[in-house]
Amino acid sequence: MTINPVFTDATPVSSVTPEQQFLDDILVGLSAEQKFIPAKYFYDEIGSDLFEAITRQPEYYPTRTEIGILDASGPDIASLLPSRANLVEFGSGSTVKVRRLLVHLTDLAAYVPVDVSENFLRSEAETLSRDFPQLSIQPVAADFTRPFTLPDGLSDGAVAGFFPGSTIGNFEPPQAAHLLAHFGRVLGPGASLIVGVDLVKDKTVLDAAYDDAAGVTARFNLNLLDRINRELGADFDRSAFAHRAYFAPEASRIEMHLVSLRAQDVSLADRRFSFAGGETIHTENSYKYTIDGFRALAAQAGWKVAKSWTDAERLFSVHALTR
Incomplete structure (x- = not known):
């Protein structure tokens, strides 16, 4: 399969290049108190x-613990996603985690990895296509925190999202709620979203x-x-x-x-x-969130937690959200 990423400009009417935005953001940041x-x-x-x-x-427990949850509960998680869904992964990075779901999503219509790192996105998509040759992989190079368009030609099936790694924790709680609402707008009505969330601990x-x-x-x-x-x-x-x-x-x-x-x-x-x-x-x-704390955050953004999974030590959690 040949991978041809869609390069999405989140603000096509703007003349600001990514390089200029990078410079502007750094100048603002270094000028702050x-x-x-x-x-x-x-x-x-x-x-x-x-x-x-x-x-x-x-020392870095989140990745191996989340992978353990996906391995142990993969069939259960996959069963909550719609049949013939288009799966959009926000900030896809490595394909290590999504592979844990793909083995259980044999009827998936398409996989849409979204990442700002274009070269890494292309490389990971090409590797994944060799291991899942029947899967339609349609990468989108974009900043997932900003509006972007899903590829043309996706099936008419439901759209689901995948946001692992507790990346949600990198955002201030009000921004995290805004981001979850943004995902809902990207995915559309009736969407599902699988989210990894790190938990409070020692x-x-x-x-x-x-x-x-x-x-x-x-x-x-x-x-x-x-x-x-x-x-x-x-x-x-x-x-x-x-x-x-x-x-x-x-x-x-x-x-x-x-x-x-x-x-x-x-x-x-x-x-x-x-x-x-x-x-x-x-x-x-x-x-870092408690289970109840994340459920409240999701509710602010218009999502309901259908089910949650944790490891035995309750270091990490995975949540299935619905709209």
Whole structure:
């Protein structure tokens, strides 16, 4: 099968290129009182590869635990999706998790992976097509957080969504509710949505998961600075920054930062940004939910939880939502 991704511009009437949007977002973030970089910029090709390496670290429980749930409950999860459905995966990345569902969705009409990393999207789609040659795979290169159009030619069957990995936790709770509502608009009336959600647990387990001993998460975080240098011409010295991640229980979230190790200035687009020693750039949040807390969030966005699954230790959860 030849894979021809659909490259979707979420705002076709705008003259702003992705490169200009990237620059604008970084300038806004570095100008804020608490400097920040939007987490979506982690995922260039290098960042996507590093994240896949993170998922293989012994401290990083979410991926293996979610895969365990999908393996143990795959038939049950698949049974809740409509027959001959078109399955849309938001922020598809690696195909490791969706494969756990595809083996049980033998009548699936089409699989539509949506990801902003075009090269990674194409590579994963081509690999998947070799293992599932009868499956229609129609990738869409787009930012799933913004409006985009599903490919022409999908079957008239129902549309279902798949959003694993607890990516929902990277959004502030009001934004997470907005995103779930956005998914509902993309998928249409009567849609189903399978969502992976990380759960509240012991702080030591959480801290270790986001600061692995091998330093892979640190490299993933610092790659943001390398990417800004490569693509935007900044002069960040990555050796002058360090990775920091910790669970903040009062907010029920992991916070990830890049810490300036000394007073320094950074140049970008004819502007200079000053950093004090110890000052941070906030790069990611990862909110952790209770089962009831996530059900309430889904309800705000117009979804009902039809069923939930967890592992024996209740580290992670998977939810089937309906509209």
